[in-house]
Amino acid sequence: METAKTYENFPAWIPVVSNSVTILIWAAGFVIMLRLGWVAAAVYLAFVASLEYRLISRHCVNCYYWGRTCGFGQGRLSELLFKKGDSEKFCSGGFSWKDMIPDLLVSLVPLAAGTFLLILRFDLLLLVALLLIVALSTAGNSFVRGSLACKFCRQREIGCPAEKLFSEKYKKQP
Numbered sequence: 011m012e013t014a015k016t017y018e019n020f021p022a023w024i025p026v027v028s029n030s031v032t033i034l035i036w037a038a039g040f041v042i043m044l045r046l047g048w049v050a051a052a053v054y055l056a057f058v059a060s061l062e063y064r065l066i067s068r069h070c071v072n073c074y075y076w077g078r079t080c081g082f083g084q085g086r087l088s089e090l091l092f093k094k095g096d097s098e099k100f101c102s103g104g105f106s107w108k109d110m111i112p113d114l115l116v117s118l119v120p121l122a123a124g125t126f127l128l129i130l131r132f133d134l135l136l137l138v139a140l141l142l143i144v145a146l147s148t149a150g151n152s153f154v155r156g157s158l159a160c161k162f163c164r165q166r167e168i169g170c171p172a173e174k175l176f177s178e179k180y181k182k183q184p
């Protein structure tokens with residue numbers, strides 16, 4: 011079986027591409043939630059920010075890439091804001107689909123809201139935002155993880171519960 015090389019520091023273009031996909035998902039989600047009003051859009055952004063804060067403060071601090079350039083660039087950001095944690099803890103908590111629910115809501119909430127609004131009244135911008143969020147949160151994320159980030163990640167080799175969960179899912183597919 012061919013084993014992909016891993017990066018000590020990812021080349022800068024990889025976090026740029028990875029984050030472009032993520033930021034476009036947030037932007038599409040924001041545009042959709044804005045149709046419900048400024049309060050809904052602000053709550054959506056606050057929710058996204060809280061998930062990023064949780065990731066950088068609780069998980070990135072224990073990752074091999076803390077202080078290095080990872081596939082998403084958060085290892086550098088984590089170094090700027092938080093002290094290095096304990097690499098033993100990166101894998102200790104385990105990871106299940108239940109833990110994924112908050113991250114899934116970043117796409118699912120605007121998807122549900124946008125579909126509901128589109129049924130009530132056709133809106134081209136809303137349709138484009140919905141299509142963008144579907145394409146990026148499925149094919150876009152799968153490309154980023156499978157071909158750019160997780161594939162070349164040294165923490166994956168050391169052990170990553172999230173990657174293990176995803177690869178189990180892929181193994182079950184025919």
Ligand code: SF4
Nearest residue numbers: 160163165166170173
């Ligand atoms: S293997 Fe794990 S730590 Fe590495 S990029 Fe993927 S999810 Fe992040």
